[in-house]
């Protein structure tokens with residue numbers, strides 16, 4: 001699950017990382033009053049940042065500075081409602097603009113192959129790390145945290161020195177360790193600070209100091225671990241969630257849209273992947289991964305069918321059920337219900353084996369469904385049907 005910058009900053013702050021203050025506003029008027037109090041506190045300018053779950057907001061015009069409350073309001077009017085990579089901006093972050101001396105990059109990511117947390121740092125901050133990786137891979141410093149011992153101080157120091165942060169060693173070490181702590185505390189699979197920045201601040205007595213702070217934050221949480229953190233569910237941004245995803249989650253269905261034309265309805269994640277492989281081997285392209293889960297009742301089957309058919313690219317459907325706890329006749333009833341309600345007529349091939357397969361076969365025969373005995377046959381016929389429909 002991706003979360004907004006403002007929420008990510010909240011998690012970092014809770015883990016003791018240095019994050020300059022901010023607030024979130026939904027209207028230009030709210031931005032104006034936030035800017036008024038920030039400027040009254042002595043800041044020279046405010047920064048207004050689109051809160052959308054995509055990167056490159058700066059380049060897209062979603063990050064702007066303003067020198068007065070009126071200007072902040074005008075800037076907010078431009079940013080709120082604008083579209084960034086297809087997503088409409090509905091809220092912005094407002095903060096005192098930092099006086100940036102230099103931008104760095106620092107992230108922690110779950111390295112599944114190494115089964116460790118990987119820290120990546122670079123003195124080339126502010127730009128997208130993929131670009132740095134492609135053009136100057138030697139400009140990226142990497143280090144693995146030990147799964148039991150965590151990130152050693154010596155490792156964090158080495159990382160900091162190699163990033164050119166020797167002058168802010170203590171802060172850099174604290175932040176690197178804080179990223180690993182944040183990963184573990186929330187079961188995150190990515191915590192990215194870009195830019196991590198040295199900023200210049202004038203303290204009350206007029207002296208100028210430099211400080212290392214997290215100016216941007218991106219956190220993604222491991223969906224499978226969310227049940228361990230029910231409080232984080234509140235950070236889900238429903239404004240940006242694909243309605244199909246929300247529907248699937250509510251119905252207890254795992255559903256991932258893909259680019260092909262053959263809708264797949266399967267029970268069990270392993271069988272769903274196998275089914276997709278066989279569709280591909282038969283020359284077709286799956287339109288989705290869909291696991292109706294164990295013990296699905298007819299209403300969940302009908303719901304899954306609606307989700308598949310809501311994708312206009314789907315021109316054939318393959319149903320592959322291996323009945324264990326899931327009963328074949330329940331699935332058949334769901335398919336029959338779904339067909340009675342469905343808005344468009346899409347050819348469908350059904351294979352149901354296992355628990356109550358005989359009852360299922362009778363129901364499907366009576367309702368004139370096309371059935372197949374083996375998975376290979378079912379895949380081949382679904383692919384043929386998709387070809388005919390697509391021709």
Ligand code: GDP
Nearest residue numbers: 047055056057058059063097098126194195216
């Ligand atoms: P992103 O483009 O979505 O990654 O958004 P960022 O928060 O990283 O902002 C993009 C760029 O805007 C940063 O790399 C900075 O150069 C600039 N920026 C962001 N916040 C501030 C700020 O407080 N002061 C100044 N001067 N520049 C900022």
Ligand code: MN
Nearest residue numbers: 126194195216
């Ligand atoms: Mn950024």
